[in-house]
Amino acid sequence: xxxxxxxxxxxxxxxxxxxxxxxxxxxxxxxxxxxxxxxxxxxxxxxxxxxxxxxxxxxxxxxxxxxxxxxxxxxxxxxxxxxxxxxxxxxxxxxxxxxxxxxxxxxxxxxxxxxxxxxxxxxxxxxxxxxxxxxxxxxxxxxxxxxxxxxxxxxxxxxxxxxxxxxxxxxxxxxxxxxxxxxxxxxxxxxxxxxxxxxxxxxxxxxxxxxxxxxxxxxxxxxxxxxxxxxxxxxxxxxxxxxxxxxxxxxxxxxxxxxxxxxxxxxxxxxxxxxxxxxxxxxxxxxxxxxxxxxxxxxxxxxxxxxxxxxxxxxxxxxxxxxxxxxxxxxxxxxxxxxxxxxxxxxxxxxxxxxxxxxxxxxxxxxxxxxxxxxxxxxxxxxxxxxxxxxxxxxxxxxxxxxxxxxxxxxxxxxxxxxxxxxxxxxxxxxxxxxxxxxxxxxxxxxxxxxxxxxxxxxxxxx
Numbered sequence: 001x002x003x004x005x006x007x008x009x010x011x012x013x014x015x016x017x018x019x020x021x022x023x024x025x026x027x028x029x030x031x032x033x034x035x036x037x038x039x040x041x042x043x044x045x046x047x048x049x050x051x052x053x054x055x056x057x058x059x060x061x062x063x064x065x066x067x068x069x070x071x072x073x074x075x076x077x078x079x080x081x082x083x084x085x086x087x088x089x090x091x092x093x094x095x096x097x098x099x100x101x102x103x104x105x106x107x108x109x110x111x112x113x114x115x116x117x118x119x120x121x122x123x124x125x126x127x128x129x130x131x132x133x134x135x136x137x138x139x140x141x142x143x144x145x146x147x148x149x150x151x152x153x154x155x156x157x158x159x160x161x162x163x164x165x166x167x168x169x170x171x172x173x174x175x176x177x178x179x180x181x182x183x184x185x186x187x188x189x190x191x192x193x194x195x196x197x198x199x200x201x202x203x204x205x206x207x208x209x210x211x212x213x214x215x216x217x218x219x220x221x222x223x224x225x226x227x228x229x230x231x232x233x234x235x236x237x238x239x240x241x242x243x244x245x246x247x248x249x250x251x252x253x254x255x256x257x258x259x260x261x262x263x264x265x266x267x268x269x270x271x272x273x274x275x276x277x278x279x280x281x282x283x284x285x286x287x288x289x290x291x292x293x294x295x296x297x298x299x300x301x302x303x304x305x306x307x308x309x310x311x312x313x314x315x316x317x318x319x320x321x322x323x324x325x326x327x328x329x330x331x332x333x334x335x336x337x338x339x340x341x342x343x344x345x346x347x348x349x350x351x352x353x354x355x356x357x358x359x360x361x362x363x364x365x366x367x368x369x370x371x372x373x374x375x376x377x378x379x380x381x382x383x384x385x386x387x388x389x390x391x392x393x394x395x396x397x398x399x400x401x402x403x404x405x406x407x408x409x410x411x412x413x414x415x416x417x418x419x420x421x422x423x424x425x426x427x428x429x430x431x432x433x434x435x436x437x438x439x440x441x442x443x444x445x446x447x448x449x450x451x452x453x454x455x456x457x458x459x460x461x462x463x
Contacts, residue, residue, distance in 0.1 A: 003104075003116075004101075004104055004105070004108055004114055008101075008105075008424060009384070009421070009424040009425055009428055010424055010427060010428055010431075011428055011431075011432075012428070012431050012432070012435055014431040014434055014435060014441075015424075015427045015428040015430070015431035015432070016427075018427040018430060018431055018446060018450055019423065019424055019427040021447070022427075022446070022447050022450040022451050022454075023423040023424075023426065023427050023450050023451075023454050024420075024423070025148065026148075026423075026451060026454040026455040027148050027149070027150040027455055028147060028148055028149045028150060028416055028419050028455075029149075029150055029151045029455065029458050029459055029462075029463070030149060030151070030152050030153065030407055030408050030416065030419075031151070031153045031181075031234060031291075031404075031407055031458055031462055032153060032155070032181065032234075032236065032293060032407040032408075032409055033152060033153065033154060033155070033407065033408045033409060033410055033411075033415075034154070034155050034409070034410060034411045035152070035154060035410070035411055035412075035413060036154070036164075036411075037154045037156075037164035037165055037168065037178055037180075038164045039140050039413075040140055040141060040144070040152075040164065040168060040178055041164040041167055041168055042140075043139045043140055043141045044139065044140045045133065045134070045138065045139050045140070046133050046138070047080070047130070047133065048080050048081075048084070048126060048129065048130045048133065049084055049125065049126060049129040049130070049133070050080035050081070050083050050084045050126075051080065052129075052133065052412070052413070052414065053084075053087075053103070053106075053412065053414075054074075054083055054084065054087060056313075056411045057410075057411060057412055058313060058314055058315035058317075059099055059315075060087060060099060061074050061075065061314065061315040062315040063087075063090055063094060063097065063099055064086060064087055064090055065315065066090075067089075067090040067093060069086045069087075069090065073086040073087075074086075075310055075314065081122075081123070081126050084122060084125075084126050085119065085122040085123070085126070088117050088118055088119055088121065088122035088125070089118065089119040089122070091103065091117045091118060092116075092118050096384075097383075098382065098383045098384065098421070101421070102415070102417055102418065102421065103117055104116075104117060105417045105420065105421065106414045106415075106417050107125070107129075109414075109417055109420075110138075110143065110146070110414055111128070111129055111132050113125065113128065113129075140413055141174070141175075143413045143414060144175075144176055144413065144416075145175050145176065147414075147416040149176050149416060150176055150177070151176060151177045151178075151179065151463060152176065152177070152178045152179070153179050153180070153181045153233070153234055154178065154179075154180060154181060155181055155183045155236060156180040156181060156182065156183060156227070157183055157184070157186060158182065158183075158184050158187060158202060158205075158220055158223040158224075158227075159198075159201050159202050159204075159205040159206075159223070160180070161205070162180050162226070162227070162230050164178075165178060165179065165180050165230050165231075166230065169230070169231065177231075179230070179231045179232060179233060180227055180230055180231070180232045181232060181233075181234045181235060181236055181293075182223075182224065182227050182232055182234075182235040182236070182290075183235070183236045183237075183238075184220065184235070184237070184277075184281060185237065185238050186198040187199075187202065187216070187220060187277065188237065188273070188274050188277045188278065188281075189270070189274070190255060190256065190259045190265055190269075190270060190273045190274070191259070191265040191267075191269075191270040193262075195259050195260075196259065196260050196262060199216065199260065202216075202219050202220070202223070203219060205219075205223070206218075206219035206220075206222045206223055207222075208222065212253055212256065212257070213249065213252045213253045213256045213276075214249075216256065217280055220280075220281075221284065224284050224288070228288050228290075232290065233289075233290055233291065233462045233463055234290055234291040234292075234293060234462055235281065235285055235290055235291070235292050235293060236293040236295065237278065237281075237292070237293065237294050237295065238295045238298065239274070239294065239295065239296050239297075240296075240297070240298065240299065240300070240320060241296060241297060241320060241321075241322040241323070241324075242296055242297075242322040242324060242325050242326075242327040242328045242331075243271045243274050243275055243278070243327055243331070244271075244275050244327035244328075244330040244331045244334070245268065245271040245272045245275050245327075246272070246275070247272035247273065247275055247276040249276075251272055251276075252272070252273055252276040252277075255269045255270075255272060255273045256273070259273075275331070278331065279331075279334060279335065279340075282335050282340060282341070282342055282344075283335070283338070283340040285342035285343075286335075286339075286340045286341060286342040289342075289343075290342060290343070291342065291343040291344070291345055291461065291462050292342045292343065292344045292345070293344075293345045293347070293375065294344065294345070294346050294347065295347045295349075295375075295378070296320075296322065296328075296346070296347065296348045296349065296350075296353075297319060297320040297321065297322055297348045297349040297350045297353065298317050298318075298319070298320055298349045298379070299317065299318050299319065299320035300312065300316075300317045301316055301317065302316050302317065302318055303316040318380075319349045319350050319380055320349065320350065321350050321352070322348075322350070322353070325353060325356050325360070328346065328356075328357070328360050329360050329363065332344070332360070332361070332363075332364045332372075333364070336364050341364060341371075343368070343371055343372070343373075343461065343462070344361070344371070344372045344373070345372075345373040345374075345375040345404070346360075346361060346372070346373070346374060346375060347374075347375035347376075347378045349378060349379055349380060349381065351377075351381050351386060351389065351390075354374070354389065354390060354393040354397075355393055355397055357374050358374050358393060358394065358397035358398040359397060361373070361374060361398075362397075362398060369402055370399065370402030370403070370404070370457070370461065373402075373403070373404050373461070374390075374393075374394055374398060374403075375407075376390065376404075376405065376406050376407055376422070377389075377390040378409060379409060382409070382418065382422075384425065387421075387422055387425050388425055388429060391425070391426065391429045392429070395429075395433075400449075400453070401448075401449055401452060401453070402457060403453050403457060404453075404457045404458040404461050404462075405422070405453050405454055405455070405457060405458055406418065406419050406422035406423070406454075419454075423450075423454055426450065426453060426454070427450060430446065430449060430450065434446070
């Protein structure tokens with residue numbers, strides 16, 4: 001097959017037809033990403049492809065370090081062209097890595113360039129895209145519109161003022177919606193050194209004197225209400241592993257006071273407090289009708305030297321393994337028996353958890369179609385093999401037709417190409433089921449499957 005052809009990842013006539021007829025042009029709902037809403041408010045324009053691609057993208061930073069690139073060309077003070085050239089020189093070695101094909105897909109989709117990216121073409125690509133990026137059509141808002149994005153959910157801390165969202169909501173002709181999502185990690189991770197400083201910040205924002213756990217919950221309740229008024233429909237929690245350890249109000253209060261006094265918090269105390277707060281949050285989400293995202297099993301900031309130098313989210317995280325996945329069932333059960341289990345989306349960075357997640361959440365379904373979801377192949381798993389394995393596991397152990405589909409989980413405005421990548425793999429998976437005689441070729445059923453997974457399921461589930 002020709003490199004980067006229209007039939008990329010589509011291995012049969014049926015998969016190509018399903019993609020062209022039902023997947024390709026569906027709108028995008030990106031319900032989990034890390035783009036800055038202020039960039040959308042300002043309608044930011046990038047000066048060059050390095051700013052667009054390499055600023056803040058730890059996917060690409062890991063790849064460059066793997067190829068021996070000096071840090072000055074990654075996060076250091078090298079010039080923008082030198083950084084792009086260093087990245088471009090790495091790509092020819094990255095056969096099979098999704099970053100390789102995503103970058104080429106982005107250049108073709110947004111810039112009309114279908115050549116190879118390497119050290120020899122770096123200067124031409126850098127200059128060619130710099131001229132394009134100066135055009136109005138390459139402003140952030142226009143990139144979003146060209147990508148057929150209908151709705152974006154950014155990731156926002158409870159202490160954020162959401163000023164960008166408030167202003168964007170006033171615009172009548174924006175062409176898409178930008179909603180906040182509620183990410184209260186800093187209020188849950190009591191074991192972190194900066195927990196007292198965060199509590200002070202939250203107190204100031206909420207105008208609540210936080211002198212104990214009940215006051216902390218009051219402050220967070222005020223922020224939840226504020227987020228709800230701004231249209232928030234989904235929360236997100238990053239958890240190192242599956243947690244559940246029963247915790248009384250008195251125990252939570254004692255742990256809180258220890259943390260505020262900067263006394264060490266051990267692992268059991270941290271898990272107890274996290275469980276206590278997570279149950280509180282989940283009940284509130286159920287009350288508001290929000291979805292709750294639970295992201296598990298990332299082992300973060302493993303390189304202590306580079307963490308001290310660069311901080312978090314700089315490419316030094318890896319897959320973690322939970323010693324007790326039964327705690328996921330205990331958490332869901334505690335909420336279910338109280339009638340406070342919200343719509344819940346469960347992700348694990350460990351692909352070995354895929355079957356377990358599906359079978360656990362199946363125990364708590366009911367009351368709404370696909371109320372509990374196995375979230376999309378995420379971070380280290382959003383590869384060709386990872387996505388295909390995820391689809392297969394969903395189909396075999398749950399109900400693929402209920403799946404709410406792909407997200408970008410990205411800081412890049414051209415990463416919407418990942419939705420196209422996923423849709424191609426989805427169409428190929430479905431076509432293979434038909435071609436092997438395992439599913440009928442009825443047009444209405446195939447159309448509904450593809451369109452629902454690409455768009456309608458998540459729209460009905462969250463919005």
